[in-house]
Amino acid sequence: MISLELRIVGSYVASRQDAIEAVNLVADEQVRPKFTLDQLVNLPDVFQRMQAGQARTRVVLDCR
Structure with a gap:
């Protein structure tokens, strides 16, 4: 059986809209x-x- 070699690639540079969309995905x-x-x-x-x-x-x- 051959496994998939998947990678998730991110970026340190994103727009404010990208950040909002990411938060909404988590929410x-x-x-x-x-x-x-x-x-x-x-x-x-x-x-x-x-x-x-x-x-x-x-x-x-x-930290609480």
């Missing part, structure tokens, strides 16, 4: 962002996981 649940939520107190562990290549998604830190 309408047409796109689900992948991230891990962690506490700020765990920052040293988060960095360690990132350096070890164990962070499979973006990490969002809860």
